[in-house]
Amino acid sequence: MRSEEDLVLTMRAAAGQTRLPPDLASGVAGRRRARRARKRAGAALAAAAVVIVIGGISVGTSGQERTIPPAASPAGQEPAASPSSAIRPATEVWPEAVTRIPATDRPVTALSATEVLLYKDERFEVYDSATGRTRVLGRVPAAPSRVAVGTQDIAWADTKLGLWVLPRQGGQARRVGTAAADVYELAVTDGFLVWSGERPGVYRMPLAGGTPELMPGAGELRLASWPYAHAWDAAGNVTRIVDLETGRSTPVAVPEGADRWQCGPEWCTGLVNERPIVQRVDGSGRRTLPRTFMGYGLWWLLDDRHALYRVYEPDVNKAGVPLAIVYDLATGEMGGVGERTPGVEGGDVGRVQDFPTLFWDAGARFYRHCADRSCEIRTRGGGKEYTVLNVAAIRG
């Protein structure tokens, strides 16, 4: 019979045998780049992992993160700080973009002003808030890890690299072909499936089927939002934007020292000295956002001109503080999303993949669950409905 002492000695001996890899720090930097690619890809849609809680760091930081002062910014660049509680709710600012759905459903993305795509019971369904009814689009024979919505079709990659389409009007799912590696970004156009994975390279396949084909000139690119693809530098900053339909390539003016630099076709945002800044792709129109704004995860652009920022508000007891801010990069218009529970420094907003759709349970309250080594933010209450903000439906 062995003793516990044997266990202790075995583990210590094993620990003493560890071969140390050359450079942990550079390993972390490389991983951060890969993670950035993955982050853009979002969570697998398969099984229960339908919801990616954006920006939520899974262990121990959700609360702590919000308590620290943001970095100082160079004097003179900073717009007047807007108090976090003075931010009007997005539901009031953009009522045309708001839908509500039963909390029993998990939205994938909004399809129109009233329609929301759901993945439920191995089927794609559409909930229409105008009628309160759900209609089944079709069965999903292989669980999706990545979904794309086109004008005619809904497409997805399954967990075994299979590529599928289903007519947006409903019908039978059809397997188009097989990707060569994990699909991180996916689009469906009128004739093709287009995707990219962890490594650079944008591929396509006719909807009729075939083999993956590397798109011309796209060997070093990653699909962004169709028809745009991006080139990244080693740190994962977007350095070039290519329109895959026209071949037009636009260099990005990346500021010195930028981190998490991300762009739509016209606007870019990222961190400089840990402060979020916004500027046009060519570098013009640069401004540092108010102190109330913090970056949200690794990629906070929502569509071609809106971005999602976390709120810096050190007073944890303040009421009426949103969980996050949706910000119009072109006009500066903003709306608060969700609401903090006074006394709790956290709470998150739901988003699937990088669809421009956010959802939250307005009836839920947050509380901080702490164990002696870490804390996390948990939710109680709510469960009635989700408020869904379809950023693509914002008029303006």
Next chain:
Amino acid sequence: MEFEDFVRARGPALLRYGYVLTGNADDAADLVQEALLKLSGSWARVRNKDNPEAYVRTTMARQHVSWWRRRRREHLTNDVPEGSYTDVHTYGELWRELATLPRRQRVVLVLRYYEDLSDKEIADMLGISRGTVRSQAFHALNALRVKPSVRASLRGEQRA
């Protein structure tokens, strides 16, 4: 302290811990880098207020039992540590058998015997009940044919 300094100073110890958790050097490096990546994202905040090392160790333990298992194939290790103590054979065998345990059981044992944490601390760290910690430890010790000592049965009460 800067993040890179922390990595340089604490990296080896974290790798050793990762090795005991995972049972092989590649997974250990993966696990440590993954946890450090999380830490780097909030370094400015964590370094002053919290204990970064405790944060990383908690992240590693949790990660190893949760989503980690979905990504990594389960594999037995042939990588037998050979310490400088007397009965190498016994310990090598025990190390190999550790690799056959379910993840959570192994993590519980590592936290108990390598990290020397109380059952309550382990329960809080992994977000499970103290009863679950005990039953996991019980099953693991049973599978490894380790006789729980008086020390073990008292451990929880002494430190809780």
